[in-house]
Amino acid sequence: MRCPETDNQELLVAYGAGRLGSRETAKLEAHLAECEACRVACAAQATVWKALDGWEAEPLASDFDARLLARIASEEQPGWRRRWREWLRAVAARPAVPAFAALFMVVAGFWLLPRGAPPEPRADAALVREIEIIEATLDDLEMVKELSGGDRGEGARSL
Amino acid sequence: MKTGVQQTVVGVAALEHDAQLMLRVREGDQASFGLLLEKYRAPVVHFLYRMVQNQAVAEELAQEVFLRVYRSRTSYEPAARFTTWLFRIATHLALNWLRDGKHERLQERLDEEGEGQTVRRDVPDRRPSAEQILLKRVRRDEIRAAIAALPAKQRAAVLMHKYQEMDYAQIAGALGCSESAVKSLLFRAYETLRARLRRLA
Incomplete structure (x- = not known):
């Protein structure tokens, strides 16, 4: 069984959203006390509203503003600079390129950096002690060698 | 009788705060753009997230929204409320993205990636039980599926009505249709949701 009030979707939705004026709310609630169909419809709308309340959004990335401002700054640069930066960004996005760049830097660092300093001369006393x-x-x-050789000789003779 | 200048001054004074900020952006005030970004960053991203149901895509689309706002600063005229204009841009981008079918390819990829994988997250010690997490996830998935099953315009209307608390006129402005069309979209959407989410009661 349907009620004309239940068919008033605008009223139903506004009530469920808590956006109905106090006079209209009081009027509808008085009606709800007597009308089963309207109570069921309002309860269903309240369920939808509550379910949607429970759908939390994900937190934003912390660098959202920085990325946006970088894009804005990039757009405001002269054409050739913008194209250059876009090219660099596109190149950097390829996985092999940063890996190759890192390898190149390691190899270059190995050849270009000064070799390790020669070991410092040790103190004479320590050297003498080691000798x-x-x-x-x-x-x-x-x-030990002589003793073990002697033992073997005696043992061999006793056999 | 007021002069043209007086009318302009009165008109600007009567403008909503956001529109005034946007007019300052038009004059080159970067700080005003920062204020608008601060105020609307989260609402726009959250709206787009619920539209496309993917956080990375939502953030990328939101970047495009604010980029378009910034690009439009020189031609900006406060004909409508700032939020209506802002969400018109956001809705337009989301509907285009959905129309292009990118979401289907993304969903397929997510499904493939999700198979056999467990989500690892750092959670505080007072975390809910595994059962509670599972129950919450099931409910959230049901809500997401119910919203995703709505036609794109109905979805946009519901999200703006529910989460942005926009009235029918504002939603109509954002969707580029009449108020009666918005009511029709909304009521059909809520009817579908009532039937689909009944078991969550």
């Missing part, structure tokens, strides 16, 4: 340690190690090795 002594090496000599002692060599002596120890020689002794």
Whole structure:
């Protein structure tokens, strides 16, 4: 069963949106108390309104203004400068180009930067100490070699 | 009797604040453009997002909207409210984008990318439960689908009416049609939405 009030879409939508004047609201609400069809229609419109309320928008990118102002500035540049910047932007957008540029810079940096400085001379005392340690190690090795050779000879003889 | 100059002064004084800002932009005042951008950046992007249902595309279209506003500064005449003019540009761009079928290709790509992928986001500790997130996502998807299923002009009318709180005359100005046509668009759209979103009650 339909009610003439329910067919008044403008009234229904305005009520659901809370944009109906106080007198009209009071009049409609008095009617709603008695009319099932209108109550159902208003409830359905309220559901739509509430559902749309729940649809949150995504947050904006933080560089939105910067991008826009750059485009405006670009448009206000003389023609040749604008074309040059657009060409650079188009080239930079190709994935291989920035990678190649980065590789080129690394290689160039390797060749152009000054080589590492030669190691500083060590203090004489430290050098002497290292030589002594090496000599002692060599002596120890020689002794171990002799001892192990002697053991093998004795063992072989006992067999 | 007022002179022409007096009438102009009175006319400008009676203008809405946004139109006055736009007239200052016409005179070369960049700061006024910044104020308009600050005020309408989010409403325009959000409107376009709900129209095209893709954030990156919405932001790109919004950039174009503000670029057109800036380009039009020299010829700007406050014949209509600034918001009506602004949303006319936004609606025009969105309808063109939808008409060109770009959204279908984008949707296909998003569907392909979405398969087998999980969305990773940093969320605070007091985050809702997985069930709540899922429920919210299901509801949002239903609303998005219901809005997306509307014809483009009905969609634009509903979004301007609901989220921008524009009246019938303003929506008519933005869509370039009569007020009665706007009412017809809106009421058909709401009727469709009532039937589709009934289960969300």
